[in-house]
Amino acid sequence: MTRIAATFARLRARRETALFPYLTIGFPSREATAALALELVRAGADGLELGIPFSDPLADGVTLQRASQRALEAGTTIEDAFRVAQALRAAVEVPLLFMSYYNPIVHRGEERFCRAAAAAGVDGLIVPDLPLEESGALKAACTAAGLALVGMVAPTTPDERLAAIGAAAEGFVYCVSLVGVTGARAQLARDLPQFLQRVRRATALPLVVGFGVSRPEHVAAIGQHADGVIVASALADLIESAPPEEQRRVAGDYIRALKAACRRPPEGEGIGVE
Numbered sequence: 001m002t003r004i005a006a007t008f009a010r011l012r013a014r015r016e017t018a019l020f021p022y023l024t025i026g027f028p029s030r031e032a033t034a035a036l037a038l039e040l041v042r043a044g045a046d047g048l049e050l051g052i053p054f055s056d057p058l059a060d061g062v063t064l065q066r067a068s069q070r071a072l073e074a075g076t077t078i079e080d081a082f083r084v085a086q087a088l089r090a091a092v093e094v095p096l097l098f099m100s101y102y103n104p105i106v107h108r109g110e111e112r113f114c115r116a117a118a119a120a121g122v123d124g125l126i127v128p129d130l131p132l133e134e135s136g137a138l139k140a141a142c143t144a145a146g147l148a149l150v151g152m153v154a155p156t157t158p159d160e161r162l163a164a165i166g167a168a169a170e171g172f173v174y175c176v177s178l179v180g181v182t183g184a185r186a187q188l189a190r191d192l193p194q195f196l197q198r199v200r201r202a203t204a205l206p207l208v209v210g211f212g213v214s215r216p217e218h219v220a221a222i223g224q225h226a227d228g229v230i231v232a233s234a235l236a237d238l239i240e241s242a243p244p245e246e247q248r249r250v251a252g253d254y255i256r257a258l259k260a261a262c263r264r265p266p267e268g269e270g271i272g273v274e
Contacts (some may be wrong), residue, residue, distance in 0.1 A: 017262040018228030022049040026071025043252040044259030047095035063233040089121025099126040114145035124148035166203030216261035
């Protein structure tokens with residue numbers, strides 16, 4: 001059983017929602033990312049999504065665009081991403097996933113990229129700008145390297161396409177909670193439960209919700225309908241606003257609060273999305 005599958009199986013048995021924080025490699029600095037990521041795991045993170053910075057992050061809102069730009073200006077490279085993953089894998093057993101736009105992967109070469117990611121201890125890839133119809137080469141490279149290629153779906157995805165993506169996806173299905181780019185929101189979309197029901201009919205894989213998740217009450221609500229959550233922009237905002245000497249503590253406290261909300265109530269005591 002893979003680390004991803006084992007993690008979801010364990011949490012499902014404990015009636016807990018999986019919490020996967022997102023960090024941009026090289027943010028808040030090239031030196032700080034690994035230690036910060038390790039602090040998130042100590043605080044309760046069940047896995048980590050590690051973003052490879054890119055100059056044209058079309059799915060990202062202002063916060064993550066800024067984090068990516070800071071990382072690139074500091075000289076962060078794909079090699080830094082491999083080094084961070086390798087350092088984390090030596091210290092933790094939680095699933096590690098790279099989030100990368102397709103251009104850096106193609107530039108390095110799909111097979112070479114996937115081999116290096118696997119050697120560094122990475123478990124899967126999330127590639128937000130890669131359509132299903134064009135994913136064949138990367139899917140083959142992932143399979144050869146033992147990596148999961150996570151599928152992404154959105155509220156606008158038709159049922160027929162949900163079925164196709166669900167059939168091809170590995171690890172879990174990333175459910176974009178809203179139409180738009182990343183960024184912390186005050187409220188979740190009202191139609192999120194209905195969207196997740198449609199995705200659930202299309203795949204047996206765990207469903208993980210991202211985009212706009214920022215509060216413990218968001219995590220609790222999502223946990224009634226999905227298997228995991230990804231928190232990104234809200235965490236980056238906290239890190240950016242804290243003094244360097246306080247960043248790990250602030251981030252850890254935030255993850256502990258979110259993880260506390262991952263414990264689901266007994267059956268029949270669901271929390272609605274408002």
